[in-house]
Amino acid sequence: MAKILSIDNLLKMPLVIPNYQRPYKWTTQNIDALLNDISDAINDYQKYNFKFKYRVGTIILHDKSKGLSYDIVDGQQRIISLSLIRKCIDSNFSCDIFNISFANKSSQINIHNNFEYIKEWFSLKEKKVKDNFINAFRNILEVVVISVTKVSEAFQLFDSQNTRGKALDPHDLLKAFHLREMKKYPYEMEAAVTKWEAKDTKKIGELFANYLFPIWNWSRGRKATTFTTKDIDIYKGVPEFSDYTYAKRVNKATPYFQITEPFVAGNDFFEMVDHYLQLLSNIQTEISVNxxxxxxxxxxxxxxxxxxxxxxxxxxxxxxxxxxxxxxxxxxxxxxxxxxxxxxxxxxxxxxxxxxxxxxxxxxxxxxxxxxxxxxxxxxxxxxxxxxxxxxxxxxxxxxxxxxxxxxxxxxxxxxxxxxxxxxxxxxxxx
Structure with a gap:
């Protein structure tokens, strides 16, 4: 059975984390991204006259006792993280997740660090930000909940969702992020998508993995690793109207790019990718013909x-x-x-x-x-x-x-x- 629930209604369910689940791995970097995503969702909700919903994803549950308790098969990381945020914005909030004893040391450390980070994050905000987040958990953030009565069916769904479906590559996630940054410019969005789709996406992936990401690390005296989704923050750029001094400098530098320097989020990402694909091609040609x-x-x-x-x-x-x-x-x-x-x-x-x-x-x-x-x-x-x-x-x-x-x-x-x-x-x- 599948249904759409608000995050508040999801967290009110009698949820259980079974012993076979992996430890809680989310770090403060994941939490920061989630907090910013929720903030963006709140802004869109207010902009579009309160007719906006933000889909957090899909949760798979095993209903093992006719609705009295549900084992979390898929979605544990998100559920724990959302519970921590919900507790920070309302100290009176309670749910079954808080009754679970986490024996794994790594889970304990990550839960503690993330909770402290969330508290600090909100301590720097006005009170109305907490109120907006409470409203978001009730009326904006929603999730698709799939519950089944047989554990074999739950794992079959989990396998289907996590292995059969091709996971998005880092550059695909960056594409989605920067298109969202361009939502005020629909014509530019359409042009960017058309330009992107005309390229060989394999070459885009190779550009980041084999050139841009290693150069970014090596120029800083760091060893390069495999470019994965956890590294995409490097290429999220700076917001168009950021008040940071370095962001203003970046804005003035447009449309000139440097591999080791940030760029303006949105359309400049697509221009940057186009620029370095062309630059790499020019270099390879020069070596072959000069x-x-x-x-x-x-x-x-x-x-x-x-x-x-x-x-x-x-x-x-x-x-x-x-x-x-x-x-x-x-x-x-x-x-x-x-x-x-x-x-x-x-x-x-x-x-x-x-x-x-x-x-x-x-x-x-x-x-x-x-x-x-x-x-x-x-x-x-x-x-x-x-x-x-x-x-x-x-x-x-x-x-x-x-x-x-x-x-x-x-x-x-x-x-x-x-x-x-x-x-x-x-x-x-x-x-």
């Missing part, structure tokens, strides 16, 4: 030339079979994108220095994984195996002139640690 970069293209290419001799064909196959080589190839394009984004030139010496720097790592290592790429990119000074220990990305981001990059001293290992990379060694020596 005669000054002939040797670099010989290094990065994975396509067999019909006129190539056996030695060249063998080297191309070695590159194609090496995961470590593909990592260094991507590292080079990240460094070049970061450089071009800042200085907007293809200074021959600077590009060659970036190439030497990136591929010198391939000569240093017999086995090369992404962890080594991470350490190398941020300039790990403690790894004796690296011939170069330059924090290249932060170096680029703090450079005033491009000559600070073209003038870098990049060393090449005298002897490759693996003989199969001797052709790479010979080319790098000539750069």
């Amino acid at each position: 005669k000054d970069f002939k040797e670099i293209y010989k290094i990065i290419t994975l396509t067999k030339n019909p006129d190539a001799d056996d030695k060249e064909k063998e080297f191309i196959q070695v590159k194609k079979d090496s995961i470590g080589f593909r990592h260094t190839r991507n590292l080079f394009f990240c460094a070049l994108l970061c450089y071009y984004d800042r200085f907007h030139n293809f200074d021959t010496m600077a590009v060659k220095k970036l190439c030497r720097w990136a591929f010198a790592l391939r000569l240093d290592m017999v086995s090369l994984g992404f962890d080594s790429i991470n350490k190398y990119a941020i300039g790990d000074m403690n790894n004796a195996r690296y011939t170069n220990s330059i924090p290249m990305f932060s170096q680029i981001c703090y450079a005033r002139k491009h000559t600070e990059i073209s003038g870098l001293q990049i060393k090449i290992n005298d002897v490759p640690n693996d003989k199969k990379w001797e052709p790479l060694y010979e080319i790098l020596k000539t750069l």
